[in-house]
Amino acid sequence: MEKQLAFYFDMSACVGCKACQVACKDKNDLPVGLRWRRVLEYGGGDWIKHPTLANLVVPTSVFAYAISTACMHCQSPLCAQICPTAAITKRADGIVLVNQDQCIGCRYCEWACPYGAPQFNERKGVMTKCNFCEDLLAKGENPVCVAACPMRALEFGDLAELQTKYGKDNAFAPWPSADLTRPALVVTPHKHAFPSGKGGGMILDPEEM
Amino acid sequence: MNVREWALITFTILAQMSVGSFIVLGAVHFFVQRKSGEKQADELSDRALLAIFPVLGLGLLASLLHLGNPINAYKAVANLGTSWLSREILCGVLFAVVGFGFALMQWWKVSTFTVRNIVAWVAALIGVVLVYSMSMVYMIPTRPSWNLVTTPLSFFVTTLLLGVLAMGAAFVANYWYVQRKNPGCASEQCILLRDSLKWLAVASIVLLGCQFVVVPLALTVASASGASASVGLRAGEFGVVFVLQLVLVFLGAGVLGIFVYRAAQNPGQENAMGMLAYLAFALVLAGEVLGRFLFYATAGHFGLQ
Amino acid sequence: MVKNCGWNEIAPIPKYNRVIEGYEDSFKDLKNKVKGEFPLQLYTIHYTRRTHSVFDNVTWLREAFPQELIMNPSDAEVRGIKTGDTVLVTSRHGKVLRQVFLTERMMPEVVTLGEGAWVMIDEATGIDLAGATNILNGAIPTGQGHSGWNSCNVQITKWTGKPLDADAKWPPRIPLKEA
Numbered sequence: 001m002e003k004q005l006a007f008y009f010d011m012s013a014c015v016g017c018k019a020c021q022v023a024c025k026d027k028n029d030l031p032v033g034l035r036w037r038r039v040l041e042y043g044g045g046d047w048i049k050h051p052t053l054a055n056l057v058v059p060t061s062v063f064a065y066a067i068s069t070a071c072m073h074c075q076s077p078l079c080a081q082i083c084p085t086a087a088i089t090k091r092a093d094g095i096v097l098v099n100q101d102q103c104i105g106c107r108y109c110e111w112a113c114p115y116g117a118p119q120f121n122e123r124k125g126v127m128t129k130c131n132f133c134e135d136l137l138a139k140g141e142n143p144v145c146v147a148a149c150p151m152r153a154l155e156f157g158d159l160a161e162l163q164t165k166y167g168k169d170n171a172f173a174p175w176p177s178a179d180l181t182r183p184a185l186v187v188t189p190h191k192h193a194f195p196s197g198k199g200g201g202m203i204l205d206p207e208e209m
Numbered sequence: 210m211n212v213r214e215w216a217l218i219t220f221t222i223l224a225q226m227s228v229g230s231f232i233v234l235g236a237v238h239f240f241v242q243r244k245s246g247e248k249q250a251d252e253l254s255d256r257a258l259l260a261i262f263p264v265l266g267l268g269l270l271a272s273l274l275h276l277g278n279p280i281n282a283y284k285a286v287a288n289l290g291t292s293w294l295s296r297e298i299l300c301g302v303l304f305a306v307v308g309f310g311f312a313l314m315q316w317w318k319v320s321t322f323t324v325r326n327i328v329a330w331v332a333a334l335i336g337v338v339l340v341y342s343m344s345m346v347y348m349i350p351t352r353p354s355w356n357l358v359t360t361p362l363s364f365f366v367t368t369l370l371l372g373v374l375a376m377g378a379a380f381v382a383n384y385w386y387v388q389r390k391n392p393g394c395a396s397e398q399c400i401l402l403r404d405s406l407k408w409l410a411v412a413s414i415v416l417l418g419c420q421f422v423v424v425p426l427a428l429t430v431a432s433a434s435g436a437s438a439s440v441g442l443r444a445g446e447f448g449v450v451f452v453l454q455l456v457l458v459f460l461g462a463g464v465l466g467i468f469v470y471r472a473a474q475n476p477g478q479e480n481a482m483g484m485l486a487y488l489a490f491a492l493v494l495a496g497e498v499l500g501r502f503l504f505y506a507t508a509g510h511f512g513l514q
Numbered sequence: 515m516v517k518n519c520g521w522n523e524i525a526p527i528p529k530y531n532r533v534i535e536g537y538e539d540s541f542k543d544l545k546n547k548v549k550g551e552f553p554l555q556l557y558t559i560h561y562t563r564r565t566h567s568v569f570d571n572v573t574w575l576r577e578a579f580p581q582e583l584i585m586n587p588s589d590a591e592v593r594g595i596k597t598g599d600t601v602l603v604t605s606r607h608g609k610v611l612r613q614v615f616l617t618e619r620m621m622p623e624v625v626t627l628g629e630g631a632w633v634m635i636d637e638a639t640g641i642d643l644a645g646a647t648n649i650l651n652g653a654i655p656t657g658q659g660h661s662g663w664n665s666c667n668v669q670i671t672k673w674t675g676k677p678l679d680a681d682a683k684w685p686p687r688i689p690l691k692e693a
Contacts, residue, residue: 017562018578025574032577032682039578040513045618047588055547062618069513082349084294085284104285105277107213108294112349114512125277176512180350203513206582206615207680208598 004075004094005132006159006184007146008166009068011193013153016041016066023148024070027133034119035207036130037070037145042174042194044201063201065190067174068154070145071096071117071130072183075159079109079118087127088118094159094184095134100126114176115183132156162186171196174203216275218501221343222371222494223268224301225364228336229372230261230379231308233412235333237376237405245401247322252387253401255315257379262309269301297342304339308332340368351511354439355504359427366423367497370416370462377409377469378490381483403473406486410470413489417462424455424500439507447503454499461492521657534654535606535666540623552605552667554589554625558647561628570632571689577682581645582615585625585670590616593672600673602641603627605666608649610642611678614670625668632687643678 016039024030024037043064050056073096080088080096087102088109098109098118103126109118110127118127133143141147146154155162163186170185171178173194178185194201234254242250273279286302288295311328314320344361384402428440443451465485472482516523522531532538542550563579564570583603585595595601601614603625612627620626627647634644642649647664654662 021578022574032573035577041617043617043619047586047618047622057622059618059621064617064619078349078351081291082288082294084286084288084292084298085281086288086292087284102281102284102287103278104281105279106275106285106294107277108346111510112351114351116513120277122277127277174513180512204615204617206580207577 003092004159004184005073005137005156006094006162006186007070007072008155008157008162008186008188010151010153010155010188011065011067011172011190012188013151014039014066014068014190015151017150019148019150020068020145020154023144024130027144030128031121031123034121034128036117036119036128037068038116038205038207039066039068040174041066041204042199042201043204044199063192063199064204065192067172068145068149069115069175071132072115072181072185073130073132075182075184078112078114078181082108082112084108091134095132096129097131097134098127098129100124100128103127114180159184159186173197173199173201213275214502214505216271216273217505218498220268220272220275221364222367222498222501223264223271224343225340225368226371226375226494227261227265227268227308228304228340229368229370230257230375231336231372232333232369233372233376233409234258234261235329237408241401241405245397249397249401251315252398253380253383253405255312256383256386257376258312258315260379262305262312265301265305265308269305272301293342293345293348297339297346300335300339300342304332304335307335340364352508353434353511354431354436354507354509357427357430357434357436359423359430363420363423363427363500366416366419367500370413370420370458370493371497373409373412373416374461374486374490374493377406377413377486380405380409381486384479385483399476399479402479403476403482406482407470407473410466410473413462413466413493417458417466420458420462436509439509442507443503447506450499450503450506454496454503457492457496457499461489461496465489465492516658519655521655524658531659533660533665534656534662535652540667550667552669554585554623554668554670556603556605556625556627556647556650556666556668558629558651558664559626561630563628564630567630567632570630571687573682573686576684577680579628580613580615580681581628581631583612583625583627583645583670584615584617584620586618586620586622587616588622589625589670590614593670595670595672600675600677602671602673603645603650603668604671605650605652605668607652607666608642609640610645610647610649611673612645613678613680625670629664644681 018039021035021037021039041064045062047057048060050058073094077090077096080090085102085104087099090096105125107120110120117129119129121128136143143156146156166186166188170187172187172189173196175196177196234257238250238254241253273282276282285298286295311332314325344364347355347360350356380402384398387398432440465488469482469485472478472485537555538544540550540553540555542548563575569575583601595614597616599614600611603610603612627645629647631644631646633642633646635642651663651666656662
């Protein structure tokens with residue numbers, strides 16, 4: 001693979017506005033329930049009773065930050081490996097695509113993906129996921145999530161170049177360890193960001209209610 | 210729980226029961242044929258053999274129900290290189306074809322005994338690979354409560370346990386059919402029925418023992434591998450279902466196994482013995498279905514869902 | 515003019531001014547800190563789903579931002595409430611139903627709800643199903659520097675009736691068609 005397209009996400013700049021999520025839904029006309037890109041909040045900590053002043057609690061360990069997560073277009077995509085119809089393939093430029101004409105909707109990739117990227121479209125009966133706006137890339141335009149972000153928190157490019165510019169560490173909670181599928185993701189962490197699996201917080205996703 | 214999960218429970222249980230039944234039948238036929246000759250052995254097992262494949266067919270049909278786009282189902286063998294699911298489907302279809310082919314050869318006495326034997330062994334081997342592939346489908350890192358050595362172990366124990374109990378019930382049904390149609394050789398068949406049920410009863414108790422090793426082992430290994438949430442669910446929210454699973458399997462395979470053995474020892478108790486064999490099968494099947502239900506219900510997920 | 519209407523004024527130096535239906539009004543006995551009938555403080559936020567009330571009917575925005583009642587897990591625990599439960603929010607002036615969302619980012623004993631939702635009152639019960647904060651806040655005129663429309667005291671209880679559907683699943687409301 002000479003090239004691996006990747007997303008860069010600046011966690012320290014993200015305000016959790018979900019413009020990226022809605023832009024993606026708009027471009028792909030996704031029904032309610034499908035979120036190819038979604039914004040999740042990870043938070044936790046506790047309020048401590050003040051040692052002397054009664055009725056006063058202080059948020060000494062409370063933390064929260066937002067992440068914008070989509071398909072990681074992984075370097076070792078487990079979804080492509082286990083798909084029984086070989087409907088999921090990895091292109092030469094690194095983009096992982098679902099061929100909806102080949103898909104049987106068995107949802108095995110949904111079980112296998114550590115990032116919740118493949119999502120089942122009830123109406124069509126097939127799996128769908130972020131395609132890196134490959135049609136826009138072909139025209140020389142940006143993916144809509146990158147274009148929509150008012151904080152300029154999203155960028156894209158070649159993984160190696162982004163890593164040189166921003167660093168290699170991308171295993172931050174609530175994302176799982178990067179060792180499973182080697183996601184093509186470059187991250188600048190939030191000041192409160194915990195490494196994967198740490199923090200003791202919860203994914204606070206009101207859309208899951 | 211949704212249709213999709215019930216489709217998978219049905220498919221995996223019926224497919225495993227079919228493979229187990231085929232293997233058990235093969236073993237019984239081998240020993241009976243050595244002791245009482247081929248004709249008696251065939252009379253005991255041929256109908257049961259034919260009955261296996263419609264059941265497998267039902268299971269395969271059920272698996273289509275869990276697909277969002279079943280029209281493309283034939284494409285599911287396109288990734289044999291890396292997908293255990295592809296391999297499982299290929300084995301499933303092959304087992305159905307070769308196994309049913311053997312059953313027809315056996316029924317119509319096509320070719321020689323040796324050739325039929327070879328076909329049977331090939332089918333049995335494919336069946337074993339089928340159960341193995343089925344278990345490997347679940348060995349994915351994002352499902353820590355499935356990704357344990359106890360998953361293939363428990364799939365194989367279920368396969369044999371259901372095979373033993375299903376064939377116990379099948380032999381009883383076969384005997385009653387034979388008794389009505391052809392009283393002449395009924396008494397020899399009666400002896401064979403009692404003998405084989407005795408052995409099946411012993412086998413069911415041994416396999417029950419295996420279950421009572423594999424089930425706690427699975428919980429321990431799950432806890433140690435960071436899948437303690439799924440263990441907690443079996444103690445908490447699904448506690449009643451879990452206890453019910455264990456009780457049903459214990460009653461069916463263990464308690465009734467002992468009664469079947471005792472009834473099989475003396476001639477003249479065939480009716481009671483038959484009823485017990487049916488009941489044992491029903492209880493164990495129900496227990497195993499609950500066990501498989503829990504397997505899916507307590508799955509959990511590593512990473513973002 | 516402000517004084518003539520009987521309203522308070524802003525002092526030229528920083529001073530604490532008691533807010534109507536603020537911290538003090540959540541107690542029935544302030545001195546001994548005994549909480550009253552409406553023990554929680556509710557304040558309203560400019561909710562990202564809308565610009566005040568504009569675009570409240572856009573389904574994708576309703577999906578991204580479900581107009582949740584946000585509270586601290588410690589307050590929820592004493593009421594037997596979990597994230598996603600439907601809760602009844604009662605104030606001195608009205609009642610609304612909302613799904614609740616728990617986060618440590620909320621201070622204990624304070625809750626928040628986005629302002630600007632389009633009112634949808636259930637005729638049978640008189641409860642607003644959409645979570646419009648104007649139903650909860652009183653029409654209380656206040657003096658300089660305070661607003662009566664963005665703070666009140668509430669009590670929250672778990673709703674035992676039919677749970678609310680997520681906002682995104684509601685049939686879209688198109689005003690001209692409704693008229």
